[in-house]
């Protein structure tokens with residue numbers, strides 16, 4: 001067992017660190033203030049070749065592994081968590097189910113478009129009446145001739161305003177409960193599809209979160225993903241990996257907050273010396289760093305397991321639970337290190353604190369992660 005990142009992983013880390021600091025950092029506060037997403041940054045991510053990190057080159061991907069992907073999300077989130085989640089939702093929620101369940105034609109058409117960054121992806125599960133109880137969805141799909149007709153709406157869709165390809169879950173037969181759910185690949189140009197209300201949020205304000213509406217949306221039969229009745233399993237299996245992307249986002253947020261707090265503590269003088277000389281601050285920084293390192297080990301381990309082809313659902317739920325909780329703790333402490341200045345928008349730590357909160361909520365609340373984890377522990 002060894003814990004050293006390979007040369008390739010270190011290269012990915014360095015490339016993303018430089019990209020995040022130079023291309024995302026300077027405008028992050030302004031984009032947060034304006035609640036605006038910048039497609040220019042997406043185009044640069046496309047040029048960098050990071051929109052399909054774990055997908056094979058034959059589908060337009062980088063042919064790298066899941067560990068490389070989580071390192072990328074971590075490094076982006078260290079500077080701007082909105083960019084981190086944009087890549088995470090695009091890769092592990094929209095790309096993954098097409099890679100795992102798509103036909104060769106679907107992969108060549110849709111995975112390739114997403115992997116090259118030509119199209120952005122989104123994942124549509126949550127509805128106004130079904131969040132944690134994902135199987136309780138009301139959006140319906142009915143087969144009419146050669147087309148599926150989708151009716152209903154989905155909310156809190158990450159990348160909703162900019163995505164071209166939507167992975168949508170809908171009920172084909174309510175009597176069958178979760179066994180009636182099917183998954184579809186929907187293009188934004190399909191008749192009856194529209195983007196609804198844009199959410200105004202506490203954090204990750206420069207990522208796009210919208211409602212999407214299916215008003216008798218017509219989807220060609222060949223855009224069914226997997227089989228009818230497999231949709232719920234596809235949704236859950238997708239989240240198994242997606243949750244580790246959120247762990248990586250939370251990890252990046254926490255590391256970014258610690259970096260700022262450490263630098264500030266060294267230059268802020270009180271009582272005639274830098275506050276970094278005070279044990280009260282030293283202990284805070286030590287606790288923050290220790291929790292971050294533990295979260296990193298869990299997150300990298302879950303990605304490594306996926307790369308090894310062994311089960312990772314349990315480890316992913318654990319990494320998401322732990323990393324998001326410590327991101328919240330660490331960012332609150334970072335604001336504390338900054339004192340009154342930390343509470344202002346002059347410094348980035350208040351943004352990190354606001355951004356951290358969602359990681360405890362989306363891709364399954366942390367209460368749901370505990371259900372998933374205890375389910376593994378207690379199963380016969």
Ligand code: CAA
Nearest residue numbers: 089125126131132133134135158233236237362363364368
């Ligand atoms: N892999 C494969 N199959 C799975 C599975 C998994 N991880 N989890 C459940 N299943 C299967 C079960 O084996 C079962 O199959 P059978 O019927 O064949 O036995 C079936 O699915 C139903 O399982 P449950 O009875 O456990 O389902 P449930 O209705 O009780 O729900 C739940 C389980 C864990 C609570 C699930 O609903 C859940 O994860 N809820 C949270 C939803 C969520 O995470 N939403 C996030 C939205 S996306 C998002 O947030 C993105 C973003 O913005 C960035």
